[in-house]
Amino acid sequence: xxxxxxxxxxxxxxxxxxxxxxxxxxxxxxxxxxxxxxxxxxxxxxxxxxxxxxxxxxxxxxxxxxxxxxxxxxxxxxxxxxxxxxxxxxxxxxxxxxxxxxxxxxxxxxxxxxxxxxxxxxxxxxxxxxxxxxxxxxxxxxxxxxxxxxxxxxxxxxxxxxxxxxxxxxxxxxxxxxxxxxxxxxxxxxxxxxxxxxxxxxxxxxxxxxxxxxxxxxxxxxxxxxxxxxxxxxxxxxxxxxxxxxxxxxxxxxxxxxxxxxxxxxxxxxxxxxxxxxxxxxxxxxxxxxxxxxxxxxxxxxxxxxxxxxxxxxxxxxxxxxxxxxxxxxxxxxxxxxxxxxxxxxxxxxxxxxxxxxxxxxxxxxxxxxxxxxx
Ligand code: GDP
Ligand code: MG
Numbered sequence: 001x002x003x004x005x006x007x008x009x010x011x012x013x014x015x016x017x018x019x020x021x022x023x024x025x026x027x028x029x030x031x032x033x034x035x036x037x038x039x040x041x042x043x044x045x046x047x048x049x050x051x052x053x054x055x056x057x058x059x060x061x062x063x064x065x066x067x068x069x070x071x072x073x074x075x076x077x078x079x080x081x082x083x084x085x086x087x088x089x090x091x092x093x094x095x096x097x098x099x100x101x102x103x104x105x106x107x108x109x110x111x112x113x114x115x116x117x118x119x120x121x122x123x124x125x126x127x128x129x130x131x132x133x134x135x136x137x138x139x140x141x142x143x144x145x146x147x148x149x150x151x152x153x154x155x156x157x158x159x160x161x162x163x164x165x166x167x168x169x170x171x172x173x174x175x176x177x178x179x180x181x182x183x184x185x186x187x188x189x190x191x192x193x194x195x196x197x198x199x200x201x202x203x204x205x206x207x208x209x210x211x212x213x214x215x216x217x218x219x220x221x222x223x224x225x226x227x228x229x230x231x232x233x234x235x236x237x238x239x240x241x242x243x244x245x246x247x248x249x250x251x252x253x254x255x256x257x258x259x260x261x262x263x264x265x266x267x268x269x270x271x272x273x274x275x276x277x278x279x280x281x282x283x284x285x286x287x288x289x290x291x292x293x294x295x296x297x298x299x300x301x302x303x304x305x306x307x308x309x310x311x312x313x314x315x316x317x318x319x320x321x322x323x324x325x326x327x328x329x330x331x332x333x334x335x336x337x338x339x340x341x342x343x344x345x346x347x348x349x350x351x352x353x354x355x356x357x358x359x360x361x362x363x364x365x366x367x368x369x370x371x372x373x374x375x
Contacts, residue, residue: 003036004036004037004042005031005033005034005035005036005037006020006021006024006031006032006033006034006035006037007033007034009037009042009045013045013046013049015049017033018033020033020045021033023045023048024037024041024045027044027045027048029041029044062347062350062351062354064292064294064334064336064347064351065152065334067336068260068334068336071257071258071260071282071283071336072260072282074254074257074282075252075253075254075257075282078254078257080254080255080256080257081252081253081254082252082253082254082255083251083252084251084252084253084315084316084317085126085132085133085134085135085246085251085316085317086134086135086157086158086242086243086245086246086249086251086317087124087135087137087155087156087157087158087279087317088134088135088136088137088156088157088158088159088160088242089136089137089140089144089145089156089158089159089160090102090136090137090140090159090160090162091140091141091142091145091159091160091161091162091176091179091180092140092161092162092163092172092173092176092192093162093163093164093167093170093171093172093173093176094172095164095167096162096163096164096167096170096173096192096193097162097164097192097193097229097230098140098141098162099140100229100230101160101162101190101192101227101229101235102136102138102140104229104230104232104235105127105136105235105239106125106127106136121138122138122264122265122277122304122306122319122320122321123137123138123139123264123265123277123278123279123319124136124137124138124264124277124279124306124319125138125306125319126306126317126318126319127239129236129239129240129243130243132243133317134239134242134243134246135279135317135318135319137155137156137264137279138264139264139265142172142175142176142179144331145179145183146179147331147332148262148331148332149179149183150332151332151333152332153262153332153334154183155262155279155281156183156185157185157246157249157251158185158186158187158188158242158245158246158249159176159179159180159185159186159187159188160187160188160189160190160238160242161173161176161177161180161187161188161189161190161213162190162192162229163189163190163191163192163204163208164192164193165191165192165193165194165196165199165200165201165203165204165226166193166196166198166199166200167193168200168203168204168207169204169207169208169210169211174211177211177212177213181212186245186249187213187222188222188223188224188225188238188241188242188245189204189205189208189213189215189222189223189224189225190225190227190229190238191204191205191224191225191226191227192227192228192229193228193229193230194226194227194228194233194234195228195230195231195233201226205218205224208222223241223244223245225237225238225241251317253281253282253283253315253316253317254282254283254316255283255284255315255316256283256284257282257283258282258283258336258337259280259282259283259284259285259286259289259314259335259336259337260280260281260282260283260334260335260336260337261278261279261280261281261285261334261335262278262279262281262332262333262334262335263276263277263278263293263294263329263330263331263332263333263334263335264277264278264279264319264331265277265331266328266329266330266331266333267328268328269323272302272323273323273324273325274296274298274323274325274326274327274328274329275321275322275323275328276293276321276322276325276328276329277319277320277321278293278319278320278321278322278335279317279318279319279320280314280315280316280317280318280319280320281316281317282316283316283337284313284314284315284316285300285303285313285314285320285322285335285337286300286312286313286314287300287301287302287303287311287312287313288300289337290337290338290339290340290341290343290344291324291325291335291336291337291338291344292335292336292338292344292347292348292351293325293329293333293334293335294329294330294333294334294351295327295329295333295348295351295352295354295355296325296326296327296328296329296333296348296352297325297326297344297345297347297348297349298324298325298326298344298348299324299341299344300322300324301322301323301324302322302323302324303320303321303322304320304321304322305318305319305320305321306319306320326348327352
């Protein structure tokens with residue numbers, strides 16, 4: 001890469017520019033930090049550090065994970081942080097009321113002022129309480145949570161563990177506790193179905209103590225709320241408790257930095273092409289932004305919120321649906337924004353190519369393995 005100077009190279013090689021200048025001096029090249037270097041010098045230097053110059057330059061720009069992580073780090077050091085809504089996943093044993101709770105939340109809190117504001121199914125939605133928002137991921141269950149984590153996407157801030165008061169702690173209840181604990185995500189327990197005649201919330205609380213979840217009333221630090229997802233009883237209290245927990249966590253984001261996000265769901269729409277539901281995590285995503293998501297690229301063409309309304313920008317913790325990608329990304333894929341469309345396309349194409357090569361390699365491996373297996 002011509003036109004690079006010692007400072008640029010320092011960034012790429014993870015060295016101080018002064019070290020680069022010194023190294024070049026030892027190699028017989030006199031320069032300063034800002035003087036641009038010729039190709040031979042760069043190659044000489046790269047060889048000295050044992051790196052193929054071109055490869056390294058390439059790697060850096062197409063490594064979405066690194067770009068994403070850089071923004072996460074930038075937000076931690078940012079002086080411009082503002083509060084952001086918590087992102088909540090609902091977990092629990094089958095039939096304990098996860099879907100019922102998600103449905104109730106979706107409908108009770110579509111504010112009356114928002115005409116026609118019925119929540120769309122875009123993988124996540126927001127609920128408002130006292131002018132504060134809470135984002136709920138719309139796919140309950142453990143598979144979605146594990147898949148996200150396996151791919152390095154940690155988008156959940158709080159887990160609401162639903163336990164039916166007439167059934168108590170069950171295998172998937174314990175599994176959910178384990179998932180949340182290993183992810184380091186705090187749990188709020190929603191003891192559900194308290195409207196049922198056989199409901200015994202105290203028994204559930206005793207059982208959960210065996211698994212390290214001790215209610216605040218009993219000297220622990222786990223929030224328990226007794227609710228009925230069916231009748232709506234105490235559901236608003238649950239929302240209050242989520243906001244309280246969010247305050248404790250001090251969830252913040254910098255709306256002014258480059259947007260990053262994670263795909264919740266994606267699909268191919270006949271009329272609109274690839275459609276991705278994603279959660280904006282840092283920064284503000286804007287219509288027109290050149291983006292790369294996983295191995296796909298494009299520009300944010302149309303952006304829609306969970307009320308089905310077109311929006312121009314989306315702030316941290318906002319779930320949106322976007323169009324404008326060249327292909328369908330996968331859930332848990334990361335979104336990063338580039339300065340221009342050309343770079344986004346180059347990176348996207350490079351990543352798609354790499355993915356394809358990797359796939360071919362795997363196929364070859366499998367074929368070879370199969371061959372050995374049969375011998
Ligand atoms: P999921 O498998 O955890 O998603 O559970 P569902 O939401 O599908 O609920 C399973 C069953 O329990 C359904 O028949 C619901 O109507 C019922 N259910 C859920 N919440 C309540 C509740 O608070 N009270 C009562 N009585 N029934 C409930
Ligand atoms: Mg369900």
